[in-house]
Amino acid sequence: MGRIIIGVDPHKLSATIEVVDHQERKLGHGRFTTDKAGFAAMRKYAKTWPRRVWAVEGANGVGRPLAQRLLEAGEDVVDVPAKLAARARLLDTGHGRKTDAHDAHSVAVAAVRAKDLRVLAVDPELEVLRMLVERREALTRRRVQTVDRLQALLAELLPGQAKKDITTGQAKRMLASVRPRDMAGKTRRRIAAEELAELIAVEVKMKKATAELKTIVASRGPNLTDIHGVGPVVAARVLADVGDVARFADRNRFASWTGTAPLDASSGEQNRHRLSRAGNRRVNHMIHIAAVSQLRTATDGQAYYRRKRAEGKKPLEALRCLKRRISDAIFRQLVTDAAAARPESVDAGPGGHRGATQESSAAGSHPHTGTSDQPLPGPAPTTLRPAASTRKTHLKATG
Template sequence: MTGVIIGVDPHKLSATIEVVDQHGHLLGSGRFTTDKAGYAAMRSYVKSWRQRAWAVEGANGAGRPLAQRLLADGERVVDVPAKLAARVRLFDTGHNRKTDVLDAHSIAMVAVRTAGLRELAPDGELEALRMLADRRDELAQRRVQTVNRLQRLLSELVPGQRKRDLSALQAKAILASVRPRDVAGKIRRRMAAEELADLVAVDAKLKTIKAELRAAVLGRGSSLMEITGVGPAGAARILADVGDIARFADRNRFASWTGTAPLDASSGEHVRHRLSRAGNRRMNHVLHIAAIVQLRHDTPGRAYFLRKVAAGKTRMEALRCLKRRLSDVVYRRLVADARAADTGPGGHCGATLQSSAVDLHPHIDTSDQPLPGPATPTLRPTPPPRKATPPKAHASAS
């Protein structure tokens, strides 16, 4: 990375920056507000360094608004994961003290010392897709809360009855059969009617946004919805969170990011793996939903799951294996779609257009483990002992 690096610790109302050179030497620092005047002052402060790159912590999270503003103004922005910044802060001389100034310093040091940080690129369509996916998730969460409140009120109005997966029409039919005469019952029924109206409104919004997501996913040339169990919302979430699939070297790195690759917990001759709770949990949820859908239908994924159970794995272990396979399927789909659009990553060894959940092709391995095989040994082999050379016999004097 050429030029100076500007480490940014972003917040909703302020941003603390530190400017360093390629050797980590401090060139400048400051704290600016995130309003229009503060943003302009920050840009004016760094304009003397013409070759500059902004290292923003959490460019897909808390730092997204600032990162998007910088991208819109033609700035170069890289994303610094919060975990990397925390590690630098831990091993720094500040004894892991967490202040805005120290955070900006650790972010800048990560950008100086780490190669391969993800560089952001302006993509209005992808940003719109992300906003739609976030909005859909919020509406789905609101619907769950509304249904729970409605279920509680209906169970009080009609004791002993509870409908699983309650729909608006079912709730309307139940509510129409109740005519309480006491004051508390009337208030309860009115509140249930209000919750029912909210449920109808949320369902209408979800239906509309689902159509928008479908059109947006297809507009990007994605084939993710062809995978059983991946709908418009799941496909949009995958595209929004992944961004450029080229940032993942192979399917194993992708599986580690989705949290579907088991963690190696082997010790000595005892080889075992344990569940990984790391990675992108939203992506893990999308793969979990896809796996559950495949288990409910006659799919290759269900056949793979049953084979794993027959081989001695528990149902949860078999489900994790299926999610790992689905992660590979999604990765290959993303690579294939990127290549079809002539913007995909090059040199991905082993990528294939096959998209079955179980990959019955004989040239594709199972990849239940995060790594394809044992690590290359680093110790030199011990040389064989040299054989002792017998002493030469001296010729006798004649």
């Protein structure tokens, strides 16, 4: 008997499953809570089929916690992109109705029909990298909010002396220079001092998180930071979301996934492309940071941008060209680092995943995103470098 596919539609508090064989015949289904009792009941129910593979929708998005638990329990798990499951649901009977049961069925059918779905594997270091990246991004947002509150208070305490980009040292000196005598002023100064203390604490945590990221980036992508504008934080986000770079067939597929491949908007005799809003927006933002950094100093990227402007492109169009160029450079460096880390052919990819594919995304979106994989004219032939060198009970399953 062939392998059995268990399609999973995951949610925070529950998971709906459907069991099908290689001919898409339904063998069972159920809905379970995601607490300890529900997870144990779901695995016990699945033991009816020894040769089973769990197909989890969005195994790097909302389905990641459940997928990781299954991996830790020794189960075989594949990632089914949400868009792939949506296509299966659209082509199925039932007028494309979206319910948990229909979603689980679509995931199972998509897993049966799809080729080379990404097989997940336990990779503790990659999971740690993702957690640290998300932690630092949360701290960055918290710092911005704290600075905004502190600046508002200082503007009231010292009218006309507010600074746009204030440091903790400047804030300390500004607070030391004011001694209000009224009750409102004293309260305002006390709150400002508390905000300053919180800002100092957040910056200490950010430095610690950055140091940890540097250590992991040095081991997983040692040369990625050679690209000008790609620091440890940018590199960490790229590595965390990409996972196994081998799942991208070429730089065009990678650019489509990062949202830096332009979309064809030609009509009649007019040949033009427009900005893509698809792809992984977090990685796209990291590439944008790298592009802006290159524009601020004398780099190959700055020279490339100026050439595009001289050719008649508008500033945003030239910037999009530069972002695509950086995307190509990042892809090449990831491939190079992966090859160096894996001199011989093994089952596991550079991101710790077996069975590289172009069918799923480490960020939960499909690498095929977009309607055009065409590269921009004249991509960079070499890597860019700096010019200077719960619920307590589980629900019943039916079979």
